[in-house]
Amino acid sequence: MIKRRSLLALTGLDLLTSAVLAACSPKGGRASADATGSQFLDALHVHTPTTLAYAAPMTSFGTYGYLDALVGEVTKDNWASVDVLKSLLLNGETDLAAVPSYVPANLFSKGVDVRLLAIQVWGMQYVIGPVGSAEQGLEALRGKTVGVPMPGNMPDLIFRYLLGQKGWNVDTDLTIQSYTDGQEALGALLTGTVEYCVLPEHPASMSLARAQQxxxxxxxxxxxxxxxxxxxxxxxxFPMAGLAMPTALADRSDLVGAILSELEAAVDDVNAMSEETVDAISSVNEVPADVVKEVIPRLQLQIVSGADAKDELEDFYTRLATLNPDIIGGSLPAGDLYISDPR
Known part of the structure; x- marks a missing residue:
């Protein structure tokens, strides 16, 4: 059975503390042993943001049968902010969480019992602006005000890093106007408050559709x-986002393998873009089917285990740390962070 709830009403700041994850299955996901001695989870609690990069595969996650022998039900919730996400991980309230890739590195370096299962999203960031601006590329932004969501988090970090590498001074060559989330930034773009905006998918595609309307x-x-x-x-x-889980579950090779197989099946279905899959994603996530079709090829969805993605992740972490080493907890995390594919 699959259940879906919402955490969109949750708020909170400065939730990152020195607490650690409980060294057992997260709250509500009690485990019991079957006749063979294997641990059976009453529920697998999954938390993701609302962007289609995660909402799309999670529409069918839990339906392919790989988890049937190990999990009673899959519950699906949304986290509303990175602070809420960190709280879920710190308090042991999630079994599997979609995360910006630097979050588990940061928490792991602070002693939190969390592991990086896999990378799923390999970059989906765009600058949206007036028609004709694409011919100039980045130069179109010089002297302009650019809306950027989630200050200090992935969209902001990537944008600032790339500008710096291209020789821009982010304090003088343009004005960065920060917004809490993608929806707020999108609203500023559509009302003309800003002329350009950094947006991930699917807000980037939604901005084009709404502007046309x-x-x-x-x-x-x-x-x-x-x-x-x-x-x-x-x-x-680039390894933009992935999935993290508590160490107590990451140590179970049977569960790790089953989750990876389930994720791969879900991502394969999304990437194939059958009419049935597109309609299901559209219905569950209340995104028009034509937008879903536009977005999917740009999500760059591929499941790569944490261990197999380690080299790319360390390169990515090293680059982000040039902006602020605290992003990854001060230094590159130890190899124990990355979960290997046990299959």
Whole structure:
């Protein structure tokens, strides 16, 4: 059975404390042993943000049968902010949480019993601006005010890092206007408060659709994944976000393998974009089907275990740490952070 609830009403600041995760299954997810001695979870509590990068695969997560022998039900909640996410991890209230990739590194370095299961999202950040601005690329932003959501978090960090690597002074070459979340930034763009805005998917695609409805013309001015490739000399992708779980569950190879298989099946279905899958995602997440089709190819969804993604993650962490080492807890985390694929 799958249950879905919402944490959108939760708020809170400065929730990162020295507390650690409980050294057992999270609250509400009590485990019992079956006849073979295997641990059976009454429930697997999953927490994700509302962006389609996670909402899309989670629409069908838990339906493929890989978890049936190990889990009674899968419950799905949304976290409303990174502070709420950190609280869930610190208080042992989640079994599997979608996370910006630097969050488990930060918490692990502070002694929290959390592990990085896999990377799922490989970059989906864009600058949205007026039609015609794409021809100039980044230069279109010079001297302009750019809305950026989630100060100090992933959209802000990536944007500032790339500008710095391109030789920009973020204090004088443009004005960064910070917004709490993507929806607030999107609202500022559509009302004309800012002319440009950094947005992840699916808010980036929603901005284009809503602007068209209002008779406005916007486009993707900059693909930040392509800028990343030009800066690093690598691929047009980066390990943006993944899934974390408490150590007590990460030590169970049977459960880890089952979750990875379930995630891969869900991501494969999303990437295949069958009409049935698109309609289900549209219905559950209240996003128009045409927007879902537009968004999916840009989500860059691929399940790569934490251990297999380690090299790319360490490169990513090292680059982000040039902005602020505290982002990853002061130094690169030990290898124990990264969960290996046991299958």
């Amino acid at each position: 209002q008779g406005k013309s916007l486009e993707r001015t900059v693909n930040l994944q392509e800028v990343w490739a030009s800066v690093t000399g690598g691929e047009a992708r």
